[in-house]
Structures are given as structure tokens and as C-alpha cells.
Amino acid sequence: MTDNTAQILSRKKEHLELCKTDEVLFKDKTSGFEHYDFVHSASTEVQIEQIDLSKKFFGKKVSFPFLISCMTGGTSEGENINLQLAEVAAELNIPLGLGSLRFALGTNEHDEHFKQIRSAAKTVPLLGNIGGAQIVKMKSFKELFHLLDKVESDVLVVHFNPLQELLQKNGEANFKGIKKSLEKLIKQSSFPILVKEVGSGISKKTAQTLLDLGVAGIDVAGAGGTSWAGVELLRNKQKDENQFWDWGLPTSYCIKTVAELKKKNKFMLIGSGGVDTSFDVAKSLALGADFTASARIILQSLVKEGQNGVVSLINDWFEDVKRIMFLTDSQNLRSFGKQKLIEKKDCF
Ligand SMILES: Cc1cc2nc3c(=O)[nH]c(=O)nc-3n(C[C@H](O)[C@H](O)[C@H](O)COP(=O)(O)O)c2cc1C
Numbered sequence: 051m052t053d054n055t056a057q058i059l060s061r062k063k064e065h066l067e068l069c070k071t072d073e074v075l076f077k078d079k080t081s082g083f084e085h086y087d088f089v090h091s092a093s094t095e096v097q098i099e100q101i102d103l104s105k106k107f108f109g110k111k112v113s114f115p116f117l118i119s120c121m122t123g124g125t126s127e128g129e130n131i132n133l134q135l136a137e138v139a140a141e142l143n144i145p146l147g148l149g150s151l152r153f154a155l156g157t158n159e160h161d162e163h164f165k166q167i168r169s170a171a172k173t174v175p176l177l178g179n180i181g182g183a184q185i186v187k188m189k190s191f192k193e194l195f196h197l198l199d200k201v202e203s204d205v206l207v208v209h210f211n212p213l214q215e216l217l218q219k220n221g222e223a224n225f226k227g228i229k230k231s232l233e234k235l236i237k238q239s240s241f242p243i244l245v246k247e248v249g250s251g252i253s254k255k256t257a258q259t260l261l262d263l264g265v266a267g268i269d270v271a272g273a274g275g276t277s278w279a280g281v282e283l284l285r286n287k288q289k290d291e292n293q294f295w296d297w298g299l300p301t302s303y304c305i306k307t308v309a310e311l312k313k314k315n316k317f318m319l320i321g322s323g324g325v326d327t328s329f330d331v332a333k334s335l336a337l338g339a340d341f342t343a344s345a346r347i348i349l350q351s352l353v354k355e356g357q358n359g360v361v362s363l364i365n366d367w368f369e370d371v372k373r374i375m376f377l378t379d380s381q382n383l384r385s386f387g388k389q390k391l392i393e394k395k396d397c398f
Contacts, residue, residue: 057220058153059124064285066122066131069346070353074280077295081274081324082302083333086391091379098376103368105383107175107341108205108242108266108318113143114368115335115383119271119322119345120147120179120207120246124154129163134352136170138360145175147207147343152184155193161200168202177244178203182210183222186231191238198241206241207269208232211248213297217282233263242266249278249323251299254307261311267318269343270308273298275324276346301325302337309338328370335371335383336390 068074105115118135122128132148139146148167154160168176178198185208188194198206210228215221236243244267245252245260251272252260260268279294301323309319321339325331326347334342351360380386 055153061218061285062122062128062149062153063125065281066125066127066349068281068284069276069349073284074276074346076274076277076280076298076324079273079296079298079300081272081330082300083274083324083330085394086302086333086337087394087397088332088336088374088378089390089392090377094376094379096376096379096381098372100381101372101375102382103371105341107145110145110173110175110204112145112174114364115339115341116331116364116368117145117175117177117320117341117343118147118348119269119343120149120177120209121345121349122149123151124149124160129160131349131352132167133163133170134357135348135360136167136176138352138357138364139174140170140172141357141361142364143174144364145177145204145341146171147177148179148201148203150179150181150184150209151194151197151201152180154197155184164201175204176201177205177207178241179207179209181222182208182225182228182232182245183215185235186225186228188231191235195239195241203241205244205266206235206239207244207246208235209246209248209271210252211250211278213250213294214248214278214282217279217286217294219282219286221282229259229263232260232265236264244269244318244320246320247271247298247323249273249276250297251301251304251323252308253299253304254311257308257311258315261315261317265317267320268308269320269322270299270301270304272301272304272321272323274301275322275326275344302333305334305337305339312338328367329374331367332371332374332386333391336378336386338387
């Protein structure tokens, strides 16, 4: 193991430990879902037992419009968590995001583990993950594609995390040339490419730029849940007031504004960042997300309640989503995305 890999793995370990706590949450900013209410329909005719929540995710039919966000890997605990989440994803028939694969570039050390993950996940979509800060430095993407083949990834997710890199000790806050690199990657890739943030959100303008470069999907990963500035500040033992802790565009705002681009662009919109309750899930979908996703809350549920806990959590969320669809006269997900929310400021 090189010094660099050792450093990455030790950082991942610290990230995992910190994200098991609530210390890493945004302090004053929220994802903004609380500003919305559903439009109650007293005249609903929806047959709740006939609501079908299944949806295609890049060609594969999954049971819910929900995926487990990219988290971890590399360390033995991280690999164990991924394996457990792969079994959860298979049981629920939902996609699973893997954490950054950077640590596995150029080595065969993790091949056996990747085989185990694919076998545990059965046929559900797996999302490989790499940082924008890494692709910008790559002269060739051959190694990355080889790695994605080993993982049998369905999709490649590239995370753009300028705030985290900026505050991270030895972070790589140099994204010069990122758009050109992404464009090149998209042209050469046989995998659909999604771009995500990690908790600071993606604006409508950035989303349009990414779509013009050819991305197949955008995960806004907005502000209001896990603060990655917070994570890095805690790692740096900087607990004092720091306004960057709460930096970012709230998730609900990102979903609402980026969804407007669907009129002229074909892409998958994923709503995430502080999606921690069934109502957050439902509001993400009603605001225009095709899929919604969560990270930290899933990790915490796994640690506290085990795999059955995560399965129950997600099943319960979608039972509530069905109830909300019933009460808003939405027989299917398509109609749920149309004018089912009201901003609270407009009704009081
Ligand atoms: C322990 C942990 C590790 C993470 N590692 C990655 C990663 O390797 N790549 C990535 O794109 N996002 C990573 N994330 C960010 C999440 O995918 C997500 O975008 C972010 O935490 C906001 O979602 P949340 O509020 O539901 O946690 C990680 C999140 C957690 C909790």
C-alpha cells in the first residue's frame, strides 16, 4: 500500500466515524422541505393498493424511485458496510451507490471484494464513483473503465465537491479543466455518467452546463443534511464558528429549479441531501425528482438497527409515500410530480 492510499483509507475511516454521529449536520440551514405542504385532495379516487412505485433506472426496473447514496469502501469496515448494503439493495430491489473507487485504481487487491459486492447485490444497478478532482488529473480513463468493469457497474457517478476539497487537510481543490475532462470522459465512456455534489447542491446554471456536456443524470446532493464542510472542520479539530459549515444551496431549491430543465433536456434528476424522512422522500419526488437518495441516515440505521432496520426504514418510507399519493389524488408517480405541493407562505 502506498502512503497516498494509506492516507485515503485513514481519511475514509474518520469520515465513517464522524458520519455515524449527528455532529456533522448543517447547523442553521435546512434542506427546505419544511416550507412545503401537500395539497390535500378531499375528492381523491386513488386506489392505494394499485399504486405502482417501480421505475426504470438506466434500463433496469427497480421497486422504488430511491437509491442508497454513494458512501464507502476501501477499509475493512467500509467494505463490510458495502456488502451489507448490497444485500439490502438486492432485497429491496433498489440501486446502490458505492463510495469513491479512487483507492482501488491500479491495483488488483480489491478484486475479490468487488466480486462479492456484485454477487450480494444480485442484478440491482450498482453505481461506481470517482471524484472530479481525480478525473481532471487523469491522462487516460482506461484504468477507471477497467475498474468499473471489475465492479460490474451500471453507471459512473462523478462527485464534484469543491467545498470539501477546499477545507480538507491535503485536499485537492484544483478543478481547472474539469469541464473538458468530463466531456472527454463522457465521449469515451460506455457507462452513463451522472454528476453529483456531496451536500452543497447543484444550481440550475451548473446543471445546464453539465447537461450541455452530455451527462445522463444529475444528483443535486444539496444542503441541509450532512455538511461535508462540517466533517472536514471536525477532522481539523476546528469546532469554532465557521460560516462555511452551512455553505450550499438547499436541496428542495435545487430540485425545484433543476427540474425546470426537464422541459428542454432529457436526463435523470436525483434529489438528495438531507432526505431523512418519508415526507422528505415524497416532497423530493413531488418537486420533480425522478429518484431520491439518502446517505448518512442509511448508514446510521445500518449501524443501529442492522440490515433489517434499513429494509424496514425504506419500506416504511414508501408506505407513507403511497398514503401521501392517495391523499393528493396521485395514482402514479408521473401525476405526483404535478402541482401536488404548495409553499406554506402562500397558504398562511
Ligand atoms: C460516510 C459517508 C461517505 C461518503 N462518501 C462519498 C463518496 O465516496 N463519494 C460521494 O460521491 N459521496 C460520498 N458521500 C456523500 C453522500 O453520497 C451524500 O451526497 C451526502 O452525504 C449528502 O447526503 P445525506 O445528507 O443524505 O448524507 C458520503 C457520505 C457519507 C455519509
